[in-house]
Amino acid sequence: RALEAWGGATFDSCICYLGEDPWERLRKLSEAETPIQMLERGQNVVGYRAYGDDIIDEFVRLAVKNGCRIFRVFDALNDIRNMESSIRAVKRHDAEAQGAVCYTISPVHSTDYFVEVAKKLKVLGCDTICIKDMAGIISPSKASELVTRIKDETKLKLNLHTHSTSGMAMASCIKAVEAGADFVDTAISPFSGGTSQPPTESLVEALRGYESDTGYDMKKLVELKRYFS
Numbered sequence: 001r002a003l004e005a006w007g008g009a010t011f012d013s014c015i016c017y018l019g020e021d022p023w024e025r026l027r028k029l030s031e032a033e034t035p036i037q038m039l040e041r042g043q044n045v046v047g048y049r050a051y052g053d054d055i056i057d058e059f060v061r062l063a064v065k066n067g068c069r070i071f072r073v074f075d076a077l078n079d080i081r082n083m084e085s086s087i088r089a090v091k092r093h094d095a096e097a098q099g100a101v102c103y104t105i106s107p108v109h110s111t112d113y114f115v116e117v118a119k120k121l122k123v124l125g126c127d128t129i130c131i132k133d134m135a136g137i138i139s140p141s142k143a144s145e146l147v148t149r150i151k152d153e154t155k156l157k158l159n160l161h162t163h164s165t166s167g168m169a170m171a172s173c174i175k176a177v178e179a180g181a182d183f184v185d186t187a188i189s190p191f192s193g194g195t196s197q198p199p200t201e202s203l204v205e206a207l208r209g210y211e212s213d214t215g216y217d218m219k220k221l222v223e224l225k226r227y228f229s
Helices: 009-018 022-029 053-065 084-092 111-124 140-154 169-178 200-207 218-228
Strands: 003-007 036-040 068-073 096-102 128-133 157-162
Touching: 003 009, 003 022, 003 068, 009 022, 053 068, 053 084, 068 084, 084 096, 084 111, 096 111, 111 128, 111 140, 128 140, 140 157, 140 169, 157 169, 169 200, 200 218
Parallel strands: 003 036, 036 068, 068 096, 096 128, 128 157
Antiparallel strands: none
Protein backbone atom coordinates (compact mmCIF):
# COMPACT_ATOMS: atom_id res chain seq x y z
CA ARG A 1 0.00 0.00 0.00
CA ALA A 2 2.74 2.45 0.96
CA LEU A 3 6.38 2.75 1.97
CA GLU A 4 7.02 4.61 5.21
CA ALA A 5 10.20 6.35 4.22
CA TRP A 6 10.05 9.86 5.64
CA GLY A 7 9.25 11.85 8.74
CA GLY A 8 9.88 10.72 12.29
CA ALA A 9 13.56 10.22 13.01
CA THR A 10 14.47 9.79 9.32
CA PHE A 11 14.40 13.57 8.90
CA ASP A 12 17.15 14.46 11.37
CA SER A 13 19.02 11.20 10.69
CA CYS A 14 19.52 12.34 7.09
CA ILE A 15 20.99 15.62 8.28
CA CYS A 16 22.92 14.58 11.40
CA TYR A 17 24.33 11.19 10.40
CA LEU A 18 24.31 11.02 6.60
CA GLY A 19 24.84 14.63 5.53
CA GLU A 20 21.89 14.26 3.15
CA ASP A 21 18.95 16.49 2.30
CA PRO A 22 15.76 14.80 3.59
CA TRP A 23 13.67 16.69 1.03
CA GLU A 24 15.81 15.32 -1.79
CA ARG A 25 15.26 11.82 -0.42
CA LEU A 26 11.49 12.38 -0.44
CA ARG A 27 11.53 13.67 -4.03
CA LYS A 28 13.59 10.75 -5.32
CA LEU A 29 11.57 8.08 -3.52
CA SER A 30 8.28 9.57 -4.68
CA GLU A 31 9.31 9.00 -8.30
CA ALA A 32 8.40 5.34 -7.78
CA GLU A 33 4.81 4.14 -8.08
CA THR A 34 4.54 3.14 -4.41
CA PRO A 35 2.96 5.95 -2.34
CA ILE A 36 5.30 7.44 0.27
CA GLN A 37 4.06 7.66 3.84
CA MET A 38 5.54 9.68 6.70
CA LEU A 39 5.34 9.70 10.48
CA GLU A 40 4.30 13.14 11.77
CA ARG A 41 4.66 13.89 15.47
CA GLY A 42 1.61 16.11 15.75
CA GLN A 43 2.49 19.56 17.04
CA ASN A 44 6.19 18.52 17.08
CA VAL A 45 6.12 17.76 13.30
CA VAL A 46 9.53 16.01 12.88
CA GLY A 47 11.27 17.81 15.73
CA TYR A 48 11.50 17.56 19.49
CA ARG A 49 9.44 20.55 20.61
CA ALA A 50 6.06 22.07 19.78
CA TYR A 51 5.87 24.35 16.72
CA GLY A 52 3.31 26.95 15.71
CA ASP A 53 0.35 26.13 13.50
CA ASP A 54 1.81 28.21 10.64
CA ILE A 55 4.95 26.07 10.59
CA ILE A 56 2.89 22.88 10.66
CA ASP A 57 0.77 24.03 7.73
CA GLU A 58 3.78 25.06 5.64
CA PHE A 59 5.65 21.83 6.42
CA VAL A 60 2.68 19.70 5.38
CA ARG A 61 2.16 21.79 2.23
CA LEU A 62 5.78 21.28 1.18
CA ALA A 63 5.74 17.58 2.12
CA VAL A 64 2.75 17.03 -0.16
CA LYS A 65 4.34 19.13 -2.91
CA ASN A 66 7.50 17.02 -2.73
CA GLY A 67 5.69 13.69 -2.89
CA CYS A 68 4.35 12.56 0.50
CA ARG A 69 0.86 11.05 0.16
CA ILE A 70 -0.01 9.58 3.57
CA PHE A 71 0.62 11.24 6.95
CA ARG A 72 0.51 9.10 10.08
CA VAL A 73 -0.11 11.67 12.80
CA PHE A 74 0.40 10.75 16.44
CA ASP A 75 0.89 12.12 19.92
CA ALA A 76 2.74 9.89 22.36
CA LEU A 77 0.19 10.61 25.12
CA ASN A 78 -2.85 10.40 22.81
CA ASP A 79 -3.50 14.09 23.47
CA ILE A 80 -5.81 14.93 20.58
CA ARG A 81 -5.12 18.65 21.05
CA ASN A 82 -1.57 18.07 19.82
CA MET A 83 -2.85 16.35 16.65
CA GLU A 84 -5.60 18.71 15.52
CA SER A 85 -3.49 21.22 13.58
CA SER A 86 -1.55 18.52 11.73
CA ILE A 87 -4.63 16.53 10.73
CA ARG A 88 -6.41 19.66 9.49
CA ALA A 89 -3.33 20.71 7.52
CA VAL A 90 -3.08 17.29 5.87
CA LYS A 91 -6.72 17.41 4.82
CA ARG A 92 -6.38 21.03 3.68
CA HIS A 93 -3.57 20.00 1.32
CA ASP A 94 -5.47 16.98 -0.07
CA ALA A 95 -3.41 14.15 1.42
CA GLU A 96 -4.48 11.14 3.49
CA ALA A 97 -4.56 11.65 7.24
CA GLN A 98 -4.00 8.50 9.29
CA GLY A 99 -4.69 9.11 12.96
CA ALA A 100 -2.62 7.00 15.32
CA VAL A 101 -3.81 5.55 18.62
CA CYS A 102 -0.69 4.93 20.71
CA TYR A 103 -0.98 1.60 22.51
CA THR A 104 0.34 0.94 25.98
CA ILE A 105 -0.61 -1.04 29.09
CA SER A 106 -1.70 0.62 32.32
CA PRO A 107 -4.68 0.66 34.69
CA VAL A 108 -6.29 3.47 32.66
CA HIS A 109 -5.50 2.29 29.11
CA SER A 110 -8.51 0.07 28.52
CA THR A 111 -10.03 -1.04 25.23
CA ASP A 112 -12.79 1.53 25.77
CA TYR A 113 -10.16 4.25 26.17
CA PHE A 114 -8.47 3.38 22.86
CA VAL A 115 -11.80 3.16 21.04
CA GLU A 116 -12.74 6.64 22.29
CA VAL A 117 -9.43 8.06 21.01
CA ALA A 118 -10.09 6.47 17.61
CA LYS A 119 -13.63 7.94 17.50
CA LYS A 120 -12.25 11.42 18.25
CA LEU A 121 -9.74 11.02 15.41
CA LYS A 122 -12.58 10.18 13.04
CA VAL A 123 -14.42 13.33 14.09
CA LEU A 124 -11.29 15.35 13.28
CA GLY A 125 -11.42 14.01 9.73
CA CYS A 126 -8.91 11.16 9.71
CA ASP A 127 -9.25 8.87 6.69
CA THR A 128 -7.78 5.80 8.39
CA ILE A 129 -6.79 4.74 11.91
CA CYS A 130 -3.50 3.21 13.05
CA ILE A 131 -2.99 1.20 16.23
CA LYS A 132 0.58 2.30 16.94
CA ASP A 133 2.28 -0.16 19.28
CA MET A 134 5.69 1.48 19.52
CA ALA A 135 6.86 -0.73 22.40
CA GLY A 136 5.93 -3.99 20.69
CA ILE A 137 3.80 -5.18 23.60
CA ILE A 138 0.40 -5.79 22.00
CA SER A 139 -0.66 -9.42 22.40
CA PRO A 140 -2.48 -11.39 19.68
CA SER A 141 -5.72 -11.40 21.71
CA LYS A 142 -5.57 -7.67 22.42
CA ALA A 143 -4.76 -6.91 18.77
CA SER A 144 -7.81 -8.90 17.69
CA GLU A 145 -10.03 -7.20 20.27
CA LEU A 146 -8.89 -3.66 19.43
CA VAL A 147 -9.15 -4.13 15.68
CA THR A 148 -12.67 -5.53 16.00
CA ARG A 149 -13.91 -2.75 18.29
CA ILE A 150 -12.29 0.17 16.44
CA LYS A 151 -13.46 -1.09 13.05
CA ASP A 152 -16.99 -1.63 14.34
CA GLU A 153 -17.27 1.79 15.98
CA THR A 154 -15.46 4.00 13.44
CA LYS A 155 -16.14 2.17 10.14
CA LEU A 156 -12.69 3.33 8.99
CA LYS A 157 -9.88 1.26 7.49
CA LEU A 158 -7.35 0.23 10.10
CA ASN A 159 -3.58 -0.29 10.21
CA LEU A 160 -1.66 -2.23 12.88
CA HIS A 161 1.87 -1.01 13.50
CA THR A 162 3.87 -3.05 16.01
CA HIS A 163 7.47 -4.02 16.72
CA SER A 164 9.07 -7.42 17.24
CA THR A 165 10.60 -6.40 20.58
CA SER A 166 8.58 -8.87 22.67
CA GLY A 167 8.48 -11.61 20.02
CA MET A 168 4.69 -11.40 19.59
CA ALA A 169 4.53 -9.18 16.49
CA MET A 170 4.02 -11.88 13.86
CA ALA A 171 1.21 -13.56 15.81
CA SER A 172 -0.38 -10.20 16.64
CA CYS A 173 -0.33 -9.15 12.98
CA ILE A 174 -1.99 -12.39 11.87
CA LYS A 175 -4.72 -12.11 14.52
CA ALA A 176 -5.23 -8.45 13.56
CA VAL A 177 -5.68 -9.44 9.91
CA GLU A 178 -8.12 -12.18 10.89
CA ALA A 179 -10.08 -9.55 12.86
CA GLY A 180 -10.32 -7.28 9.83
CA ALA A 181 -7.21 -5.07 9.84
CA ASP A 182 -6.76 -3.60 6.37
CA PHE A 183 -2.99 -3.02 6.63
CA VAL A 184 -0.11 -4.24 8.81
CA ASP A 185 3.42 -2.88 8.82
CA THR A 186 6.40 -5.10 8.02
CA ALA A 187 10.08 -4.71 7.14
CA ILE A 188 12.03 -6.65 4.53
CA SER A 189 13.85 -9.39 6.46
CA PRO A 190 17.41 -7.93 6.68
CA PHE A 191 15.89 -4.96 8.53
CA SER A 192 13.27 -6.88 10.51
CA GLY A 193 13.02 -8.43 13.95
CA GLY A 194 14.29 -7.11 17.25
CA THR A 195 12.99 -3.58 17.72
CA SER A 196 11.95 -3.44 14.05
CA GLN A 197 8.81 -4.83 12.41
CA PRO A 198 8.12 -8.50 11.60
CA PRO A 199 9.62 -9.72 8.29
CA THR A 200 7.63 -9.02 5.15
CA GLU A 201 8.42 -12.36 3.53
CA SER A 202 7.33 -14.37 6.59
CA LEU A 203 3.99 -12.61 6.88
CA VAL A 204 3.31 -12.87 3.15
CA GLU A 205 3.94 -16.62 3.30
CA ALA A 206 1.92 -17.07 6.52
CA LEU A 207 -1.13 -15.47 4.87
CA ARG A 208 -0.81 -17.37 1.61
CA GLY A 209 -3.90 -19.41 0.80
CA TYR A 210 -6.18 -17.40 3.07
CA GLU A 211 -8.72 -14.76 2.09
CA SER A 212 -6.16 -12.16 3.21
CA ASP A 213 -3.46 -13.52 0.84
CA THR A 214 -1.40 -10.47 -0.21
CA GLY A 215 -0.62 -11.80 -3.67
CA TYR A 216 2.94 -10.51 -3.38
CA ASP A 217 5.54 -12.14 -5.63
CA MET A 218 7.94 -14.00 -3.33
CA LYS A 219 10.66 -14.05 -6.00
CA LYS A 220 10.70 -10.26 -6.04
CA LEU A 221 10.74 -10.10 -2.25
CA VAL A 222 13.71 -12.48 -2.22
CA GLU A 223 15.50 -10.20 -4.71
CA LEU A 224 14.95 -7.29 -2.31
CA LYS A 225 16.16 -9.39 0.60
CA ARG A 226 19.38 -10.35 -1.21
CA TYR A 227 20.04 -6.76 -2.25
CA PHE A 228 19.75 -5.40 1.28
CA SER A 229 21.61 -8.35 2.81
